[in-house]
Amino acid sequence: MYTGPLQGLIDELGRLPGIGPKSAQRIAFHLLKIAPEDAQRLAAAIVTMTERTTLCSRCFNVAEGDLCQFCNDPTRDPGVLCVVEDPRDIVALEKTREFRGRYHVLHGALSPLDGIGPEQLRVRELLDRVVPEALSEIILCTNPNLEGEATALYIARLLRPLGVSITRPASGLPMGSDLEYADELTLARALEGRRPVDA
Amino acid sequence: MPVRSLLLTGFRCFDTEVVEPDPFGLTVLRGPNGAGKTSVLEALSWLATGRSWRTSSRDALVRAGTAHAVLRAELADPARRLSVEADIPREGPVKVRVNGQVVSRRADVAEALRVVLFSPDDLALVSGGPAGRREMVDDVLATRHSRWEALQRDVDRILRQRGALLHQSAGRIDTAAAATLDVWDARLASAGTALADARQALVDLLDPLVAAAHRRIAGVGPGVRLAYQRSWEGDLGDALANSRVEDVRRRATGVGPHRDDVLVWLADRPARTHASQGEQRSVALALRLGAYHLILGDGGAPPVLLLDDVFSELDPVRASALVAELPTGQVLLTTAVEPPSGVSPDRVLDVSEGRIAAGAS
Ligand SMILES: Nc1ncnc2c1ncn2[C@@H]1O[C@H](COP(=O)(O)OP(=O)(O)OP(=O)(O)O)[C@@H](O)[C@H]1O
Ligand SMILES: [Mg+2]
Ligand SMILES: [Zn+2]
Numbered sequence: 001m002y003t004g005p006l007q008g009l010i011d012e013l014g015r016l017p018g019i020g021p022k023s024a025q026r027i028a029f030h031l032l033k034i035a036p037e038d039a040q041r042l043a044a045a046i047v048t049m050t051e052r053t054t055l056c057s058r059c060f061n062v063a064e065g066d067l068c069q070f071c072n073d074p075t076r077d078p079g080v081l082c083v084v085e086d087p088r089d090i091v092a093l094e095k096t097r098e099f100r101g102r103y104h105v106l107h108g109a110l111s112p113l114d115g116i117g118p119e120q121l122r123v124r125e126l127l128d129r130v131v132p133e134a135l136s137e138i139i140l141c142t143n144p145n146l147e148g149e150a151t152a153l154y155i156a157r158l159l160r161p162l163g164v165s166i167t168r169p170a171s172g173l174p175m176g177s178d179l180e181y182a183d184e185l186t187l188a189r190a191l192e193g194r195r196p197v198d199a
Numbered sequence: 200m201p202v203r204s205l206l207l208t209g210f211r212c213f214d215t216e217v218v219e220p221d222p223f224g225l226t227v228l229r230g231p232n233g234a235g236k237t238s239v240l241e242a243l244s245w246l247a248t249g250r251s252w253r254t255s256s257r258d259a260l261v262r263a264g265t266a267h268a269v270l271r272a273e274l275a276d277p278a279r280r281l282s283v284e285a286d287i288p289r290e291g292p293v294k295v296r297v298n299g300q301v302v303s304r305r306a307d308v309a310e311a312l313r314v315v316l317f318s319p320d321d322l323a324l325v326s327g328g329p330a331g332r333r334e335m336v337d338d339v340l341a342t343r344h345s346r347w348e349a350l351q352r353d354v355d356r357i358l359r360q361r362g363a364l365l366h367q368s369a370g371r372i373d374t375a376a377a378a379t380l381d382v383w384d385a386r387l388a389s390a391g392t393a394l395a396d397a398r399q400a401l402v403d404l405l406d407p408l409v410a411a412a413h414r415r416i417a418g419v420g421p422g423v424r425l426a427y428q429r430s431w432e433g434d435l436g437d438a439l440a441n442s443r444v445e446d447v448r449r450r451a452t453g454v455g456p457h458r459d460d461v462l463v464w465l466a467d468r469p470a471r472t473h474a475s476q477g478e479q480r481s482v483a484l485a486l487r488l489g490a491y492h493l494i495l496g497d498g499g500a501p502p503v504l505l506l507d508d509v510f511s512e513l514d515p516v517r518a519s520a521l522v523a524e525l526p527t528g529q530v531l532l533t534t535a536v537e538p539p540s541g542v543s544p545d546r547v548l549d550v551s552e553g554r555i556a557a558g559a560s
Contacts, residue, residue, distance in 0.1 A: 110379060112363035117379060146356050146386065154382045 006032070058129070060105040060122050062087045070102050077101040079136040083126060083155065085109050085143055093141065096188035101137075104129065109147040110154060123155060130162045137165045139194055144169075156197040167194040200274035200281060200311055200500045201529040202243065209265035210287075211238035212553035222275040224545030225530045227538060229558065234550040236533035240316065240505040242270050243531070246283050247314040247503075248338060249295065249305060261289045274311055283312050306345035313342055313502035315491040317509050321483040325470050329460035336398050336427075336461060339405075339490050343497060347397055353390045357383060358457055365450045372447050380443070387455060388436035394456045395435075399427040401493075402461055409489030416488075416520045417481045421466030430458035480512055488524060501528035510539055 001007065006028060013024035031039060055061070056068035063069070070076055070090075080101030084090060090103050106121045118124075129135065140155060142148035156166045169190035201222040207213040212235045220226035228236045237253075241260075245251050251260060261268045268287040273280075286294045295302055297311050324331050340347035361383040368376050406425040413423040431438035431454040439446075442453040452458075463470045463482060470482050494502050504526065510518050511534070518539045532538070549558035 110382070112360050112367060112379075112383075115367075117367075118375065146353055146360070150360070150382045150386055153385060154379060157378070157381070 055105075059103050060107060060125065061090055061103055068103075075100075078133060080139070081126075081129070081133075081135055081137070082139045082141050084141050085148065085151070089141065089143075092184075092187060093191070095184045096191060098188045098191045099139075101139075106142070106151065109142055109151040111147045118154065121151070123158070126155065127158060127162070130159065130164055135164050137167065139191070140166065140168045140197060141191075152197065166197045168197050169194050200276045202312070202503055203273045203275040205239070205243060205273075206269070206271040207239070207242050208267075208269040209262040210242055210260060210268040210270060211235065211262060213238065213262065214553065216553065216555050218548065218555055220529065220531050220548070221546040222529060223527075225525065225532065225542070226546045226548060227542070227544040228531065228533045228548050228550050228555075229538075230535065230550035232535055234535075235553045235555075236535070236550045237318075237507050239550070239555070240318075240507050240531060240533060243272065243312075243503065244314050244316050244505060245287075246270050246272055246285055246295075247308060247312045247342075249285075249293070249308075252316060252318060252320060257287065257289050260287060265289075272312060276311075281311050283308060304345040305341045305348050306343075309342040310499075313494060313499075314505055315487060315494065315502045316505040316507065317484065317487050318507040319509070319512055321487060322476075322480055322512075324483045324486055325463055325474065325479040327471075329458075332461040332463070333398070333456075333459060335486065335490065336401055336405075339493065340397055340401055342494065343401075347394075350390060350394050350397065354387070354394050354456055357387045357390055358452055358455065361387060361452055362450070365446060365452070368447055368450075370448060370450070372443075384436060384439045384443075387452070388434070388439060391455045392435045395427070395429050395459060398456070398459070398461075399429075402427040405486075405489045405493055408492045409485045412488035412492065412524070413482060413485035415524055416484055416517055417478075418520075423470070423482055423485055424464040424467070426462045426464075428460045428462050430454045430456075430460075477514065477517075481517060484509070484513075484517075484521060491526070495526070501526060504528065504530040506530065506532040508533055508535070510534060511536065515539060 002010065009031070010021075010024045010028045013019055013027050014021050019027070031042075052064055053062055054065070056063040056071055057066050058071045059068060061068040061070065063071075077100050081104050082093060082099055082101060083104045083106060084093070085106050085108060087105055090105070093099055104122065104126050106123065106126070108116050108121050110116060110118065110121070130138075138159060140152040142151045152168055156168075159166050169187075170192075202220055203222050205218045205220075206215070207218070208215045218239055228239055230236055241251050241253060245260070254260065266289055269284070270287070271282060271284040273282050280298070282296075282298055284296045284299075295308060297307060302308060324335060337347075337351055341351065361380070364376070364380055364383060372380065402425050409425055410423050435455065438454045439452075446453050463486075465474045465478060465482060468474075470479060474482065491502060491504065509521065509532075513521065519541045522539065522541045532542070532544075538544075547558040549556050
């Protein structure tokens, strides 16, 4: 236990994901040694990021301003949408250079054990995009684990009456894994061989 | 692979001890009650299966006053050095390593170390509820192929997700909640049917092996028969739909592989309710021996047989029949009394108050 501002920082750092009390201490003591202007820059970066970064009002990807870079990009195919659980999945998919459409971020997957139902996800907002944007294909790119599969099936059943083509990346994605960690080649192949979903 | 040596650190009553069983024959661990004999078998079984048949509590496994238990088996692989190691903390995740590489699938461990355990608790396989029988079948499936273990995990998680949903619905379900329940039901129907199919196929393979083992232990007489019994008829998806109202009311899933059973008959009567204690014990032994022969038939090194205190419960005729059944591979046997005649150990280890020493045979 330390006192004053030092302990205050250790407590704050310890609340971050993946950082335990030991790492929090190590980071705090490291920051104690760096030049004041470096500390200022780090603090400013955090504040600016939280002030300027919002969620895209259309797809719920991270954005600076009303729309994200993909919704703003006129060269992207407006008729094809890739549905992902997390903004970080978009980074993984972009690396494949395989996909030229736009995205929709659910911000999670169905998991009653974690208290996550459809209302906690951006599902309603997805359905509301289909007709106005005249979408022709929706690729359900949720994680290839139980919750991701259940979410894909749930959404596919809601989308079916809307007459849009619904696909899911083909096998090749290791079952039980996170999209974020899949390698580019596997992901690219999975996207290429996507199949219709039996809803 | 046979076990060349087993290191026990902070496990049960052991501080740091090394056990060196005979790699190719019968090792008898003898000593008074409470000496630590069963704990040695428990350690090997834990390494092979990732759990103990005696307890699910880490507190019981980790030595009082210690934070971690470490188990390490060096295996007698003729081709290379091979070890399986487990770090079991009192709290937090367990790490299992094969040759220093962390593994998470039981089939990866099974390539190095497979065990079949006989314990006095096996009686419950016959006399007890279905959970023990399902577990036995699932255990054999998991060591045979990692896809069955993955399927078991999936079914387990789907059931917990569905259970959470039923709980949240608090006895009433609206259309929106019904749509989510539909999705979990679809998942359960496919995974649950696949698991039941796999178990049924395994039980069909076990049935003749168990019957043959039983004939050898109990002599000619009434035969043993096994059959897998599902908790539903027809399509699991339909069965789930039919039981939905009841499931919502009870907040539990009424049909599925978690409610199935393995029926065991002796002379065409249910062994659970009709067989005598001694008959039940013979049937339980036959179940384990059947599993042993099944695993043996899969090829690879024979599984290590662990016999905990089995002779104390058998009459002399059955005891010597079991001795005759003992395979030629590695066997570890514990006893607090003199083993029956006919048991000729290749090595005797004296266990006393958590210490193990080579004994005179
Ligand atoms: N977590 C623990 N810490 C310390 N000691 C323990 C722990 N768990 C069990 N023990 C002790 O370990 C001893 C050995 O138990 P074990 O069941 O291996 O004995 P055993 O030799 O098989 O005896 P029996 O002949 O009665 O079956 C017992 O005295 C028990 O009280
Ligand atoms: Mg014992
Ligand atoms: Zn956007």
